[in-house]
Amino acid sequence: LWTIGELAEEFGVTTRTIRFYEAKQLITPARKGVARFYTRRDRARLTLILRSKNLGFTLDEVSEYLALYDADPTHVTQQRHLLTKLDSQILTLQAKRADLDRTLRELKSIRAQTVEFLRANDEPKGE
Amino acid sequence: LWTIGELAEEFGVTTRTIRFYEAKQLITPARKGVARFYTRRDRARLTLILRSKNLGFTLDEVSEYLALYDADPTHVTQQRHLLTKLDSQILTLQAKRADLDRTLRELKSIRAQTVEFLRANDEPKGE
DNA sequence: TTGCTCCTCACGTCACGTGAGGTGGC
DNA sequence: TTGCTCCTCACGTCACGTGAGGTGGC
Numbered sequence: 001l002w003t004i005g006e007l008a009e010e011f012g013v014t015t016r017t018i019r020f021y022e023a024k025q026l027i028t029p030a031r032k033g034v035a036r037f038y039t040r041r042d043r044a045r046l047t048l049i050l051r052s053k054n055l056g057f058t059l060d061e062v063s064e065y066l067a068l069y070d071a072d073p074t075h076v077t078q079q080r081h082l083l084t085k086l087d088s089q090i091l092t093l094q095a096k097r098a099d100l101d102r103t104l105r106e107l108k109s110i111r112a113q114t115v116e117f118l119r120a121n122d123e124p125k126g127e
Numbered sequence: 128l129w130t131i132g133e134l135a136e137e138f139g140v141t142t143r144t145i146r147f148y149e150a151k152q153l154i155t156p157a158r159k160g161v162a163r164f165y166t167r168r169d170r171a172r173l174t175l176i177l178r179s180k181n182l183g184f185t186l187d188e189v190s191e192y193l194a195l196y197d198a199d200p201t202h203v204t205q206q207r208h209l210l211t212k213l214d215s216q217i218l219t220l221q222a223k224r225a226d227l228d229r230t231l232r233e234l235k236s237i238r239a240q241t242v243e244f245l246r247a248n249d250e251p252k253g254e
Numbered sequence: 255t256t257g258c259t260c261c262t263c264a265c266g267t268c269a270c271g272t273g274a275g276g277t278g279g280c
Numbered sequence: 281t282t283g284c285t286c287c288t289c290a291c292g293t294c295a296c297g298t299g300a301g302g303t304g305g306c
Contacts, residue, residue: 086238104220111213
């Protein structure tokens with residue numbers, strides 16, 4: 001079991017952030033007295049939350065996303081619904097990756113031009 | 128020249144969003160009377176703003192990013208500063224892409240398992 | 255005159271940041 | 281007793297959303 005401070009430091013977020021996710025019912029830690037204690041499952045969910053947020057999803061979307069992981073594989077209709085959500089999520093992420101790659105190419109191009117400029121205008125003061 | 132409504136529809140944002148970027152001094156459209164009119168330069172900046180935001184940057188960061196595009200290539204020290212910023216931005220984006228690829232692989236794995244489950248449990252009702 | 259798009263406040267929302275003030279166990 | 285970490289309000293902030301009420305030109 002981990003304390004909120006340990007988790008916060010390990011994941012590079014504030015304790016406020018972790019408590020906020022609890023208020024949104026994304027994580028439900030155990031209590032000993034008034035203090036919170038987190039299990040391995042809570043840590044796994046926090047990993048998924050932070051990664052999803054880093055990809056630009058809202059906490060409502062993350063909530064649905066977490067449900068995909070918890071999905072009970074009993075009912076076929078449920079699984080068909082899951083498949084639809086997965087496909088749409090995958091398309092969204094692929095579009096985002098295309099944006100990201102385009103921006104990276106542009107930045108690298110600007111970088112190359114800058115390096116070339118510096119090479120050309122480098123004043124050999126030390127000689 | 129474009130009106131704010133034309134730009135909003137073309138870029139899939141609200142007019143409120145475009146006016147907000149003006150308040151943050153990211154875009155400075157011309158005025159005819161009280162109405163705003165946007166040039167090709169304004170459109171180009173809006174493209175960069177929206178793409179950067181989609182990658183998770185704040186408007187303050189976008190403001191710096193736009194400055195990289197406008198950077199006057201006259202002074203060497205300025206260019207060295209630009210190079211530092213470019214390298215840090217490139218590293219950030221590469222980390223983000225790693226996160227994105229990891230998530231995509233996981234979603235595709237869950238998808239494959241779901242498809243397999245549906246294949247195995249498919250009830251041949253129509254026969 | 256009626257529609258349409260434009261405008262300026264201004265309050266609401268989401269995801270936290272940031273103190274304020276207080277409690278519990280080594 | 282002093283430190284440290286934990287706690288619960290509660291107001292502030294950022295990037296807009298969402299009306300409220302009003303103006304201008306085809």
